[in-house]
Amino acid sequence: MPLALAPGLLLLLLLASGARGALVVSVPSSRVQTQPGSDVLLGCHFSMGGPVELMELVVQWKLGNSLVAEFDNVPSYRRPGASLSREGLQVGNASLLLPRVGGADAGLYTCMVIVPPSRESRQVELRVEVPPRVSVWDSEVRAGEQKLLTCNVSNFYPGSVSVAWLRDGLVVGGSKTPPGQLGPTGLYSTTSTLPLVPSIPDASANYACRVEHVALGAPIQAAFRLSVLSPPGLTLLQPLVTLEGQVALQCRVSGYHPAEITVQWLRDGVPLLSMESPPTEEPDGSFALRSSCILDRPESSAQANFACRVQHPALAAPLERTAVWIVPTRPKSWKWTWVGTMVLLLLLSLAWVVYRCCHIRMSKIRRGRCWPEGSVTVLWCEVEGRLQATDQLAWARLCPGKEPGPPGELSEPLLKVELDPHQISTWRCPLRLGRERLMSCLIIPSAGSVHGTFSCTFQPGTAGRRVQERHITLSSAQGAPWGPRLCPQHRGDSAQLSGSHL
Numbered sequence: 001m002p003l004a005l006a007p008g009l010l011l012l013l014l015l016a017s018g019a020r021g022a023l024v025v026s027v028p029s030s031r032v033q034t035q036p037g038s039d040v041l042l043g044c045h046f047s048m049g050g051p052v053e054l055m056e057l058v059v060q061w062k063l064g065n066s067l068v069a070e071f072d073n074v075p076s077y078r079r080p081g082a083s084l085s086r087e088g089l090q091v092g093n094a095s096l097l098l099p100r101v102g103g104a105d106a107g108l109y110t111c112m113v114i115v116p117p118s119r120e121s122r123q124v125e126l127r128v129e130v131p132p133r134v135s136v137w138d139s140e141v142r143a144g145e146q147k148l149l150t151c152n153v154s155n156f157y158p159g160s161v162s163v164a165w166l167r168d169g170l171v172v173g174g175s176k177t178p179p180g181q182l183g184p185t186g187l188y189s190t191t192s193t194l195p196l197v198p199s200i201p202d203a204s205a206n207y208a209c210r211v212e213h214v215a216l217g218a219p220i221q222a223a224f225r226l227s228v229l230s231p232p233g234l235t236l237l238q239p240l241v242t243l244e245g246q247v248a249l250q251c252r253v254s255g256y257h258p259a260e261i262t263v264q265w266l267r268d269g270v271p272l273l274s275m276e277s278p279p280t281e282e283p284d285g286s287f288a289l290r291s292s293c294i295l296d297r298p299e300s301s302a303q304a305n306f307a308c309r310v311q312h313p314a315l316a317a318p319l320e321r322t323a324v325w326i327v328p329t330r331p332k333s334w335k336w337t338w339v340g341t342m343v344l345l346l347l348l349s350l351a352w353v354v355y356r357c358c359h360i361r362m363s364k365i366r367r368g369r370c371w372p373e374g375s376v377t378v379l380w381c382e383v384e385g386r387l388q389a390t391d392q393l394a395w396a397r398l399c400p401g402k403e404p405g406p407p408g409e410l411s412e413p414l415l416k417v418e419l420d421p422h423q424i425s426t427w428r429c430p431l432r433l434g435r436e437r438l439m440s441c442l443i444i445p446s447a448g449s450v451h452g453t454f455s456c457t458f459q460p461g462t463a464g465r466r467v468q469e470r471h472i473t474l475s476s477a478q479g480a481p482w483g484p485r486l487c488p489q490h491r492g493d494s495a496q497l498s499g500s501h502l
């Protein structure tokens with residue numbers, strides 16, 4: 001039934017309002033936010049389904065209950081500078097222009113359109129506000145020194161703001177909200193301070209400056225950490241002298257914060273290579289380290305200025321401790337003489353042992369004395385050392401006219417005549433330290449006199465060792481005196497050989 005009635009009712013209304021439609025007024029659905037000093041247009045549009053007769057139209061703009069602007073045949077304004085457009089009104093545009101708005105312009109506006117008998121109104125909120133910007137300046141502090149931290153809250157409107165200081169989420173300051181100072185741009189700024197005497201553990205706390213303002217949906221905050229500076233202490237430690245003759249100069253750097261630090265060793269101002277222990281964190285949160293500089297066997301008379309130098313953000317200038325350090329010469333040189341002598345003795349005895357065991361020594365050919373005198377001529381050739389089973393002694397007679405060279409020189413093989421092996425006896429005697437003596441005896445049968453040059457050659461059985469040769473020249477005049485003794489060390493053989501030639 002109401003549905004069936006509606007078209008008829010609408011028609012009735014249209015007729016009553018002089019063939020016009022219903023009056024509809026619209027404003028922006030959200031509030032209008034602007035900053036002070038700017039021009040703002042509060043939109044308001046209306047329609048009635050046909051052309052607008054300005055003679056019939058009344059438009060009123062109110063802020064709260066007070067009239068701001070009115071159009072009733074002619075426009076009139078209570079707020080200086082406000083304006084409505086006559087041309088706009090003819091096409092249903094009742095927007096109100098407010099130039100250079102201030103805090104007084106903020107509030108709830110009502111746009112009322114009256115076309116008798118209809119009247120319609122809509123409300124729009126104008127906010128004149130600017131959210132603040134928050135920053136904390138200079139969070140660098142020195143441990144143990146009073147410091148005022150400053151939170152800078154700037155460029156906000158209106159001038160009322162609430163500031164709180166937080167440490168790990170707990171409010172530690174800012175109970176008094178500072179009044180805003182109006183700046184040249186029409187915005188307010190203020191600062192809040194937090195006095196504190198920081199210690200090193202404060203460096204690990206989370207600080208924040210929290211600001212609440214009407215233009216902010218939720219509080220904003222500037223979070224920061226304190227950069228706590230604590231200057232290092234520097235101590236020179238007793239140098240360490242190692243048995244190897246190295247000297248370790250040491251210094252201890254402690255009580256500093258932050259951990260970043262540069263430690264350097266200088267000798268008469270010249271940087272030296274140094275080593276640092278990794279910094280350790282002390283119970284109070286400060287850091288400590290040990291730096292050492294190794295002098296490798298410094299010269300005995302060394303006397304120099306050794307400095308440990310530290311650079312740290314908490315220091316305006318590098319910190320330095322200098323020591324004149326003299327290398328303790330006497331104990332060191334005495335020790336070294338002693339050690340040197342011992343080493344030398346050891347080396348000499350080792351060389352002697354090596355010489356005795358490994359050197360192969362060939363002695364001169366000796367002419368033996370045999371009995372009876374003149375029956376035979378016996379020549380002895382000996383070699384001593386670490387011999388091998390294949391090592392041999394070989395006898396030869398040099399061709400006549402061939403003079404032997406200097407002792408030890410080898411003669412030309414072509415100028416040598418091998419001797420009858422039956423004239424030669426060779427045997428070995430073991431000695432100590434694995435050494436052996438190889439002896440060879442050449443028996444030269446002689447009716448009366450023997451002359452000529454004979455050679456005895458040591459022929460090593462393996463390569464790499466030296467061939468050695470000895471010579472002897474016999475002349476008829478070189479007759480050995482008669483003696484009752486038999487050939488030395490080989491009594492039996494000599495006797496037998498002697499016997500065979502008798």
Ligand SMILES: *[C@@H]1O[C@H](CO)[C@@H](O)[C@H](O)[C@H]1NC(C)=O
Nearest residue numbers: 041084085088093094095097
């Ligand atoms: C309404 O009129 C104002 C001037 O009063 C103008 O700036 C604005 O653009 C107009 N709006 C429309 C939708 O035409």
Ligand SMILES: *[C@@H]1O[C@H](CO)[C@@H](O)[C@H](O)[C@H]1NC(C)=O
Nearest residue numbers: 133135137150152153154191
């Ligand atoms: C606060 O910050 C503004 C810029 O945001 C700067 O111009 C002003 O100097 C600051 N004030 C203080 C006290 O640091």
